[in-house]
Amino acid sequence: MTNVDSLxxxxILVLQIVAIVGAGFALFHAVRQPSEAFPAVDKLTKPVWLGILAASLVVLLLFGAIGFLGIIAVVAVCVYLVDVRPRVEEVQRPRW
Known part of the structure; x- marks a missing residue:
């Protein structure tokens, strides 16, 4: 049974590392975006997203991705990466 436990x-360790890297990437991406891009796509403002993503990163670093707070943090990061990030980037693309 030791092999199953270590597997x-x-x-879990790999999932936590992926969650922390994803949160770091999302926070880095949000910092680099202009403030006007967020309301332009009907999303929360840049400071709100920065707060959510920074808090998520702290929670993931302190508590990991397993547990109630960790799951909330992972969901917040996923919402940013899957919904907000593509829309913010779409608004900044030059139109031909």
Whole structure:
């Protein structure tokens, strides 16, 4: 049974690392975007997203991705990466 325990531990560790890297990437991306881009696509303002993503990164670093707060943090990061990021980038593309 030791192999199963260490495999499960390894999977959890990999998931936590992926969650932390994703949160860091999302925060870095949000910092680089202009403030006007967020309301232009009917999303929360840039300072609000920066706060959400920074808090998510702190939670993931302190508590990991497993647990109630970790899951909330992962969901917030996923919402940014899947919904907000593409829309913000779309608004900044030059139109031909």
């Amino acid at each position: 499960a531990g390894l999977i």
